[in-house]
Amino acid sequence: MPVGTLASVKGVPQEVLEELGVQILLGNTYHLYLRPGIEQVKKLGGLHRFMSWRRAILTDSGGFQVFSLNDLRKVTEEGVTFRSHLDGSSHFFSPENAMRAQIGLGADIIMAFDECTEYPADRERVRASMELTLRWAARSKSYFEDHKNDVPWHDHVGPDAPVREGERQLAGGAAHEAAELGSAGRTRASAPTYSTQALFGIVQGGMDLALRRESAERTIEIGFPGYAIGGLSVGEPRAVTREVVEATIEHLPADKPRYLMGVGTPEEIVEYANLGIDMTDCVLPTRAARHGLLFTSEGRVSIKQAQYAGDEGPLDPACRCRVCSRYSRAYLRHLYASNEVLAQVLNTVHNLSFYLDTMRAVRHSISLGKGPGFLSEVWSRAKP
Amino acid sequence: MPVGTLASVKGVPQEVLEELGVQILLGNTYHLYLRPGIEQVKKLGGLHRFMSWRRAILTDSGGFQVFSLNDLRKVTEEGVTFRSHLDGSSHFFSPENAMRAQIGLGADIIMAFDECTEYPADRERVRASMELTLRWAARSKSYFEDHKNDVPWHDHVGPDAPVREGERQLAGGAAHEAAELGSAGRTRASAPTYSTQALFGIVQGGMDLALRRESAERTIEIGFPGYAIGGLSVGEPRAVTREVVEATIEHLPADKPRYLMGVGTPEEIVEYANLGIDMTDCVLPTRAARHGLLFTSEGRVSIKQAQYAGDEGPLDPACRCRVCSRYSRAYLRHLYASNEVLAQVLNTVHNLSFYLDTMRAVRHSISLGKGPGFLSEVWSRAKP
Numbered sequence: 213m214p215v216g217t218l219a220s221v222k223g224v225p226q227e228v229l230e231e232l233g234v235q236i237l238l239g240n241t242y243h244l245y246l247r248p249g250i251e252q253v254k255k256l257g258g259l260h261r262f263m264s265w266r267r268a269i270l271t272d273s274g275g276f277q278v279f280s281l282n283d284l285r286k287v288t289e290e291g292v293t294f295r296s297h298l299d300g301s302s303h304f305f306s307p308e309n310a311m312r313a314q315i316g317l318g319a320d321i322i323m324a325f326d327e328c329t330e331y332p333a334d335r336e337r338v339r340a341s342m343e344l345t346l347r348w349a350a351r352s353k354s355y356f357e358d359h360k361n362d363v364p365w366h367d368h369v370g371p372d373a374p375v376r377e378g379e380r381q382l383a384g385g386a387a388h389e390a391a392e393l394g395s396a397g398r399t400r401a402s403a404p405t406y407s408t409q410a411l412f413g414i415v416q417g418g419m420d421l422a423l424r425r426e427s428a429e430r431t432i433e434i435g436f437p438g439y440a441i442g443g444l445s446v447g448e449p450r451a452v453t454r455e456v457v458e459a460t461i462e463h464l465p466a467d468k469p470r471y472l473m474g475v476g477t478p479e480e481i482v483e484y485a486n487l488g489i490d491m492t493d494c495v496l497p498t499r500a501a502r503h504g505l506l507f508t509s510e511g512r513v514s515i516k517q518a519q520y521a522g523d524e525g526p527l528d529p530a531c532r533c534r535v536c537s538r539y540s541r542a543y544l545r546h547l548y549a550s551n552e553v554l555a556q557v558l559n560t561v562h563n564l565s566f567y568l569d570t571m572r573a574v575r576h577s578i579s580l581g582k583g584p585g586f587l588s589e590v591w592s593r594a595k596p
Numbered sequence: 597m598p599v600g601t602l603a604s605v606k607g608v609p610q611e612v613l614e615e616l617g618v619q620i621l622l623g624n625t626y627h628l629y630l631r632p633g634i635e636q637v638k639k640l641g642g643l644h645r646f647m648s649w650r651r652a653i654l655t656d657s658g659g660f661q662v663f664s665l666n667d668l669r670k671v672t673e674e675g676v677t678f679r680s681h682l683d684g685s686s687h688f689f690s691p692e693n694a695m696r697a698q699i700g701l702g703a704d705i706i707m708a709f710d711e712c713t714e715y716p717a718d719r720e721r722v723r724a725s726m727e728l729t730l731r732w733a734a735r736s737k738s739y740f741e742d743h744k745n746d747v748p749w750h751d752h753v754g755p756d757a758p759v760r761e762g763e764r765q766l767a768g769g770a771a772h773e774a775a776e777l778g779s780a781g782r783t784r785a786s787a788p789t790y791s792t793q794a795l796f797g798i799v800q801g802g803m804d805l806a807l808r809r810e811s812a813e814r815t816i817e818i819g820f821p822g823y824a825i826g827g828l829s830v831g832e833p834r835a836v837t838r839e840v841v842e843a844t845i846e847h848l849p850a851d852k853p854r855y856l857m858g859v860g861t862p863e864e865i866v867e868y869a870n871l872g873i874d875m876t877d878c879v880l881p882t883r884a885a886r887h888g889l890l891f892t893s894e895g896r897v898s899i900k901q902a903q904y905a906g907d908e909g910p911l912d913p914a915c916r917c918r919v920c921s922r923y924s925r926a927y928l929r930h931l932y933a934s935n936e937v938l939a940q941v942l943n944t945v946h947n948l949s950f951y952l953d954t955m956r957a958v959r960h961s962i963s964l965g966k967g968p969g970f971l972s973e974v975w976s977r978a979k980p
Contacts, residue, residue, distance in 0.1 A: 218930075223607075252906065256926055554608070
């Protein structure tokens with residue numbers, strides 16, 4: 213999932229995201245809560261309609277963002293008081309109002325409000341944090357069950373409305389595409405059976421494998437249509453990340469989406485897909501693009517380097533995106549060195565294309581029954 | 597002509613410019629001379645190939661840009677010594693090396709090196725400046741005639757090369773489009789008769805109508821395939837601009853392109869087209885877009901205003917550009933208020949679309965034999 217923090221994947225129009233084959237975007241509840249505000253988005257028919265995006269959206273709960281504020285927050289049993297990074301104003305997120313916010317935004321998939329445990333942390337701290345996340349998960353689900361029909365598009369089943377096919381669409385983009393294609397002729401008579409969002413639970417437990425197992429089992433007891441692994445990529449070594457993912461995923465049901473939050477490089481997403489992860493999100497392809505770091509089939513390219521100033525070749529000879537089809541490394545290097553806005557735009561389009569191609573290759577490999585294992589070799593060769 | 601200072605119309609990929617119907621872009625020699633450098637562009641086959649733009653390009657001479665540096669320049673008979681706005685390094689532009697630079701860039705239309713007279717200036721100063729521009733025009737032409745075959749694409753008549761149809765293509769985009777469409781099957785046997793750039797002269801003379809007439813007549817004596825009116829939009833009242841344009845254009849041949857440099861608003865370009873101006877360039881549509889000022893058929897929209905936060909309507913209901921077809925004023929306002937890069941991209945696409953639609957309406961009106969006069973009424977009603 214490309215990250216569209218403020219209802220925009222930075223620099224890339226929605227029609228280009230569609231052309232790239234993006235099936236689902238991530239939006240950040242914390243940022244959208246501050247700007248333009250939940251009530252505003254809700255009044256405008258929800259996030260899909262607001263940003264003109266008919267495909268799927270997932271919103272995070274705001275928990276991770278709020279926990280990133282460090283000194284600007286205070287956690288209690290009830291929730292988290294925090295200060296806006298924009299103007300210092302004071303706000304409060306609880307499981308209930310994080311759900312209210314995400315219902316107001318109206319994404320297809322929303323996330324339980326959790327505490328992202330800091331790293332490193334001792335065992336008692338990790339257990340206490342995990343227990344808090346479990347209580348918040350139950351409160352998130354309870355609030356959601358009572359209010360799931362408040363979603364802005366709930367009663368809006370016209371041809372302009374984003375189409376909901378419920379959980380079935382969420383596990384596979386193809387089904388969603390089909391639903392989207394069918395929307396023009398949709399009538400009330402054929403309205404979807406499901407018309408609520410899907411609330412996913414989040415497994416915590418720090419780097420402690422026993423606590424991860426306990427968190428997984430007790431989150432499953434609460435019961436969600438999909439499960440995320442949170443609290444990783446918070447500074448731990450990559451070998452530890454992998455170990456925790458392996459130890460957690462075996463306790464998550466294989467017939468429900470398994471979502472690894474905030475990961476990672478192209479090699480990592482292939483590696484985790486190989487372990488059974490169905491979904492990931494990461495700012496890396498878009499943020500790296502803005503800093504001139506580009507992912508290619510020949511390895512990383514830091515486009516700012518002088519060696520590219522006279523390079524007439526495409527950024528990635530194996531890539532068929534609109535950037536590699538048209539522009540040279542020399543031109544991309546010039547745009548970056550000259551601080552041209554188009555550098556951000558083109559670099560982001562290419563990196564997203566590379567990530568989406570990677571996931572298409574993974575899906576193709578799975579569909580052939582080979583498993584994505586062989587891709588790991590491809591990517592390990594591609595490492596700089 | 598949209599302005600693509602550094603080989604990019606800020607934020608807009610070339611394929612979108614093509615979709616908008618842009619027939620010709622302006623590049624700034626001064627900026628390209630500093631970054632990426634003339635030799636670099638020349639080695640890469642010229643500006644068209646470097647930026648992957650097969651349609652027409654005009655480069656200015658660098659004169660206006662250098663004169664904008666104020667304290668950083670020194671003018672002599674020989675040329676102008678100036679300091680880079682980037683690193684303070686010292687450089688020298690003369691008619692000869694401004695031609696050398698523009699031949700190296702390889703635009704379809706290049707401009708004589710002139711002195712843009714400051715405003716206000718007394719009559720003696722204006723005359724002296726005009727005389728200098730005339731001597732520089734003769735030197736520009738002389739250097740160009742001796743070196744016009746040094747253009748990077750001169751001997752390159754493969755299917756990848758931008759096609760040159762010489763002066764015939766320059767006066768009309770349709771002819772150029774036809775030339776472009778015909779390029780795939782082109783062979784050496786059918787290589788164009790003309791394969792040089794077109795060097796335009798520039799009329800100066802400040803706000804003095806007699807000097808403008810003299811400058812026009814003596815520039816025509818030197819002889820160019822097109823003539824520009826320079827030295828306007830330098831701080832003088834709009835009524836004076838109009839008076840000077842009217843007094844100058846009557847002395848320019850109607851069968852050659854007449855180019856008014858650095859003008860203006862949509863109303864102004866219609867007004868000047870009505871007087872006989874064939875070409876204009878201005879940073880206004882692109883720069884205003886980046887500051888949230890949008891041109892619409894209903895007048896100016898300052899998209900940052902809070903009144904648009906809940907406005908679900910399109911930016912301009914009469915516009916069919918990809919922005920107005922898809923996004924709401926509320927979304928555009930949010931992007932701008934949140935400082936999202938996409939705001940620059942979408943706002944620029946719309947403003948360019950509005951300008952190009954305006955010029956299409958002007959051409960249509962001319963083709964109907966009505967003259968563009970009635971459009972002035974349309975735009976005067978549209979003024980805020």
